[in-house]
Amino acid sequence: MARRRARQRIGEPDRDLRHALLMLARSLAAAVLVAFAAPSAAQDAPAVDSAASQKLAVTIYRAPEREAKTAINRSWLRGYALVTEQRTVTLPAGRAVIRFKGVAAGILPESAIVSGLPEGVREKNLDADLLSPRTLYGASFGRPVTIRRRTGKRMVEEEGILRSGPDGAAIVQTAAGFEAVDCHGGRDAIGYHDVPPTLPDTPTLSVQVDSPSARTVTLTLSYLAWGFDWQANYVANVHADGASADLLAWVTLASGDVTSFPDAETMVVAGKVKREDSAPDPDDRDVPSLVLQCLSEPELEERDYLAPPPPAIVAVPMPMMDIVVTSKRRVAVKQEDLGDLKLYRVPDRTNVAAMAQKQVALLDRGGVPVELLYRVRLDGGDAGPVRMVLRAANRADKGLGLPLPAGPVAVFAPHGDTRLLVGEGSVADKAIGEDVEIDFATATQVTVEATHPATNKHWEAYGLIVRNANPRPIRFEAEIDSVPARIRKPSVPLVRREGKVRMPVTVPANGSVTLRYREIDEP
Missing domain, CATH: 2.60.40 (Immunoglobulin-like)
Known part of the structure; x- marks a missing residue:
């Protein structure tokens, strides 16, 4: 059976395809009308955006299951962080929805605490559907789009309205009727006029509040988030006599989150904190891609739909590494007690960059007595x-x-005028x-x-x-x-x-x- 074209106009000879497209479009339209028939109270409440963070603190906890001798797996960071930030927001009188844009993508929304509102918070929502080809397509149902078609060497544009969801075929309504846009990424493509306001381009936490009057308040938002890790890395330079060594240590900070935390007060915690849950598998966090099917194929064929890419979050390459120094003096972290745990504070504010790793000096001791x-x-x-x-x-x-704190150790020894690596080990929390x-x-x-x-x-x-x-x-x-x-x-x-x-x-x-x-x- 010869392959039929994916795009067929209403009124052309293929009545079976015409009927199938028409029934699909009607059923999709009816389903969406039912879904949006009863808006919630949260949708009626005005939304206000909080200002950017005025004061930010990030405390990173090690992956509970990772041993000291095991290196950080930058493709799957199983530690977590406690993020605390202060933001200012102007509230209207009555009910409103406060949107905290730019929270960590790995946020545990159930852990979020908002303080600074005497009336408290009515409910919390995490806007998890970030801007992507699939979510942009899905949120554009019933909205005007532009169909671009290549005919020979010419590009022809036609206005239409999207009448299908992201699963199945791309059904649009034009002046000529309903039709299926070519889903092979060949001659046809869809252009969007704008981004729906309900589709954030950054992770957003929304809270619903009641305010007795219009006012401007400073709020403190605290929450836990997966996708972070840290460890200590040691270098031991053994002297020629074998009886002493110079010991240098770094705190390595790693973030696998798409959100950056600039100019943050940064701390790390050593020791094991009991957690009941564990970091999610990276495969479970992948955003589904936009896959469309050609209705007129004898066998349904799945391919990635090549829609014009919307603005997206750009990930910084993982191997990036920063080293924090002040003048010619290393900035060493400061140790503090935290119950039975140990907290190490970076004295200067630093950037916990998205998808990045950096190191801050922990200690630098020369001539430490050792025994080989x-x-x-x-x-x-x-x-x-x-x-x-x-x-x-x-x-x-x-x-x-x-x-x-626990971490791997690289041991060097003198050989003539240079120093060579003689082995690698690890040290537990001491x-x-x-x-x-x-x-x-x-x-x-x-x-x-x-x-x-x-x-x-x-x-x-x-x-x-x-x-x-x-x-x-x-x-x-x-x-x-x-x-x-x-x-x-x-x-x-x-x-x-x-x-x-x-x-x-x-x-x-x-x-x-x-x-x-x-x-x-x-x-």
């Missing part, structure tokens, strides 16, 4: 890989002495007084050999030969994965650190040491 050691984990006498660990004490007299341990690389100059010299019905004897190929002595620890009460006759005194049982020893340069212990049955 080698560690292996023993499980039932079996030895795992030998790992290199950098240890420091989080105390003021040891060069630190401040709460350290309070003042705790040890900071960074497991950053697998050792190549230190090896171990596990032995099982003896056994008994009540105990098992284990041994570990540690060989050091370095030209200097090293500190070594064997971490035993067992209950302390089951360990007997260790060849060196046991030490307990962070709930782990360890056998520390010094291995001489180009030498070896043998460790022994027994593990008894359940005591």
